[in-house]
Amino acid sequence: MASYVKWLLYGAGGLVMAGMALLVAFQERLVYVPVLPGLTKSYPITPARLRLAYEDVWLRSFDGVRLHAWFIKLFPDGRGPTILFFQENAGNIAHRLEMVRIMIQRLQCNIFMLSYRGYGDSDGYPSQHGITRDAQAALDHLHQRNDIDTSRIVVFGRSLGGAVGALLAENNPDKVAGLILENTFTSILDMAGVLLPFLKWFIGRTGSKGPRILNFLVRSPWSTIDVIGQVKQPILFLSGLRDEMVPPSHMQLLYAKAAAHNKECIFVEFPTGMHMDTWIAGGDHYWQTIQQFLEKHVSVKKKKKNELSHDEKGFQSHRNLQRKRGKL
Numbered sequence: 001m002a003s004y005v006k007w008l009l010y011g012a013g014g015l016v017m018a019g020m021a022l023l024v025a026f027q028e029r030l031v032y033v034p035v036l037p038g039l040t041k042s043y044p045i046t047p048a049r050l051r052l053a054y055e056d057v058w059l060r061s062f063d064g065v066r067l068h069a070w071f072i073k074l075f076p077d078g079r080g081p082t083i084l085f086f087q088e089n090a091g092n093i094a095h096r097l098e099m100v101r102i103m104i105q106r107l108q109c110n111i112f113m114l115s116y117r118g119y120g121d122s123d124g125y126p127s128q129h130g131i132t133r134d135a136q137a138a139l140d141h142l143h144q145r146n147d148i149d150t151s152r153i154v155v156f157g158r159s160l161g162g163a164v165g166a167l168l169a170e171n172n173p174d175k176v177a178g179l180i181l182e183n184t185f186t187s188i189l190d191m192a193g194v195l196l197p198f199l200k201w202f203i204g205r206t207g208s209k210g211p212r213i214l215n216f217l218v219r220s221p222w223s224t225i226d227v228i229g230q231v232k233q234p235i236l237f238l239s240g241l242r243d244e245m246v247p248p249s250h251m252q253l254l255y256a257k258a259a260a261h262n263k264e265c266i267f268v269e270f271p272t273g274m275h276m277d278t279w280i281a282g283g284d285h286y287w288q289t290i291q292q293f294l295e296k297h298v299s300v301k302k303k304k305k306n307e308l309s310h311d312e313k314g315f316q317s318h319r320n321l322q323r324k325r326g327k328l
Helices: 002-031 093-107 128-144 160-171 188-195 197-201 224-230 248-259 283-297 310-324
Strands: 054-060 066-072 082-086 110-114 153-158 178-182 235-240 265-270
Touching: 054 128, 066 093, 066 128, 082 093, 082 128, 082 160, 093 110, 093 283, 110 128, 128 153, 128 160, 153 160, 160 178, 160 224, 178 283, 188 197, 224 248, 235 248, 235 283, 248 265, 265 283
Parallel strands: 082 110, 082 153, 153 178, 178 235, 235 265
Antiparallel strands: 054 066, 066 110
């Protein structure tokens, strides 16, 4: 019996050591995948291929890393809301252009697409700390522009992009008008147990079955579940129920955490939506859901008759005086 317990302890110790080795050696490769297998890091196409007028934008993150982005404007005068789009962990922004093309058409919006550090033409290497700075640089750039309505900036993030977007919205309550999350995870700590099931006994954030003794090894935890409850802006949750990568329960947990503190939360499910194709599987319902969210929270507010500016009031008083004098 003692020998059996001894070997059992050795086996458990071996699993812990194996888990530690995997986390230390490969965690960045699991979290960040700038290059898809068989492809190059460069963009396979640009927006011009899809007949989209765009601007190449070069930014500097706070720590000096040079970043690349595409700004696709629907209208020359900047009408419509502007969506700051954060992509998933794999590939680059060029792989999202078909979806973005339809987004522009259906939502009548401008799109700003950021390449995280280490992705596409951006310099550097991806990390949570670095990408957080990259997202802030993108938002700051938009607020420095005079060709868009900066009061109508909405952050849209899918999967990893949702974690990036939630943190950005939480840090910038006055600069972001709304947040849209699609198929986003509660945390990378929880996803470790999804990708490598035996790790759920040693690592996790929500619902972990074990002592979480390996949590300290995770360099990019992206704990969205801790952030989402602090977001004050309206939030739209888009969940594909056939998501094969992020369990749909993660989105349900995020919504529950947010809705407990924020009355402007909407949760919408798409029964046939998978991780990458919810925007396709959802059809018209998907786009109408987003359109209604934008119309409710970032539409241009028309002035009421009694809400005149100071100059307008002065002009109106002058006209009334002229009428009394019989000159009008």
